[in-house]
Amino acid sequence: MKWNKFTIKTTTEAEDYLSAMLDEIGVEGIEIEDNVPLSKEDQSAMFIDFLPELPQDDGTSKVSFYIDAENDYEEILEQVKAGIEEWRQFVDIGEGSIIQSETEDIDWQNNWKEFFKAFTIDDILIKPTWEELKEEDKGRILIEIDPGVSFGTGKHETTQLCIRQLRKYMKDSAKVLDVGCGSGILSIVALKLGAGEVVGTDIDKDCIMSANENLKVNHLENAKTEFYVGNLIDDTQLQQTVGNECYDIVVANILADVIIPMAPVIPARLKKGGIFITSGIIDFKEQEVKEALEKAGFEILETNYQGEWVNITAKKC
Template sequence: MSWYEVHVKTSIEAIDAVTGVLYSYDATGVMINNPNDADFTNQEEGKWDYYDPQNLKLDFDGALLTGYYENCDIEVLVSDIKESLEALKDFDIDLGCGEVDYKEIFASDWENEWKKYFKPFRLGNHIVVKPSWETFDIKSDDLVIEIDPGNAFGSGTHETTSMCIEMIEKYMTSSDTVIDVGCGSGILAIAAGKLGSKHIIAVDIDENAVKTATDNVALNGLSDVTDVRHGDLINVIPEKADLVVANIIADVIVKLSDDIDTILKPDATFISSGLILDKVDWVVEELKKRNFNIIEVVKKGEWAVVVSKKAKEL
């Protein structure tokens, strides 16, 4: 069995977009090495205990993404990935140096290597994110999310995901219907379920993400209250929600905001993330143009989350 690592040197801004490209070619997993990740580098005791700082050092300014692939024509794969990365420039995404290379590895190396970086950790006041293969000393008031990222973005370690979970915990009530747009691994939908929501809709355009999210929802015992759907953003959601969360990228958030009110109940909360700091002010202004009131902007590392509500009509 042949396994390969495909390495992409890119910018901080392009991390999510490049991750999506790697997964679009059926990566078994993607590892992100970002030396500028403030959550990792501040070494807050008890929060991040699963990595060696030496592993974050790079010889260039940006981030190194590694995708893992099984039984493929690696030359064709790398050529296709380069072509897709080049296409991202049409969306004004700065790829940084954009270098792509690869090496052959053994399956056992991959299985052991990436899992040692993903250990249980805490988010917000009561949330514990735990990979399914790990054990953890759980407190009586802990809400445990068991997660296997599989072929989808969202393990909780990325600032955008962690901030979204913290905002869900802050703004959601147990009676809320929640919609997770671009659900990835399903972690945000699961967080909503663990916090008490009785009706959750999670949607993703990627079929692999839908499968991974469905499996993770079942792993956490939330299948009865969570509907995972395959579709393009909100086109497959006729329902309305009390809270909508979208952890995507700035340009898609702005596009989504044109129609997001079709799935918002009166006084609903819209949590949007995946926002690089350079684009936060732009997103805020675009939301204001669409008659949203900005409730809160939270920044962490190179990223931000914006919490807003649609202004009530007079």
């Protein structure tokens, strides 16, 4: 299917007003392009430890919307033009021109799958659910993953660092807390390596759904697991729900800027001598994370590197 794409050249000041106007008209799927840096709240909800350099924010913005090329768009376009002129009386619209182009319908949700192929981490095979298991891989520890809408194929360096540390420190029947569980890949790895119980948390409810689905795919739906939505840093109810001084291992593959404020609440979750496995740390944040962990009472056991990413594994003293 082909679509007509219409792009309004406007200002960052007006983009929210124009988006609301388009929504009222009945236009769906609005796209905004600007050079406004992400807020700390936005950064914390995404898997990024440092941001790409953007051009200087000059106050301009592009607000785009799409209409099926087979449909008559003239009436909608007239409503949009009228809406732009109406809002021009109250806010700086900027140029306010509309550029039309044509684009193909692309299955963005599924096309990325061609880039996710089966791979191994030592004796662990991680493969997408849609690939067949090869004969030569049948002796490996198998993890099947469909990331869905959440982060976590296992191929990212930080995830691999965590998996290797789980492999090293896991003991039979260990109780594991997976903070920022995403697709549930680290929870599943922990169970496959012998964990007796796994609890996971994530700020995104879609991740909880994805994690539970991946448990089923790996025939672990009856394992002793529980996933909760919430932010362990400041949600005291969640802290009490997941439990105190009851975990052998806590694993957090998140962000340095999240691990640092989280460090003080982790010791209360761990048994004495419990292990805290962290990653998602870009190399230039390594020392900051180490200092936060030591201040929280941890002993740094080891530091591992893969590319520009760092794993820090620590022990509760």
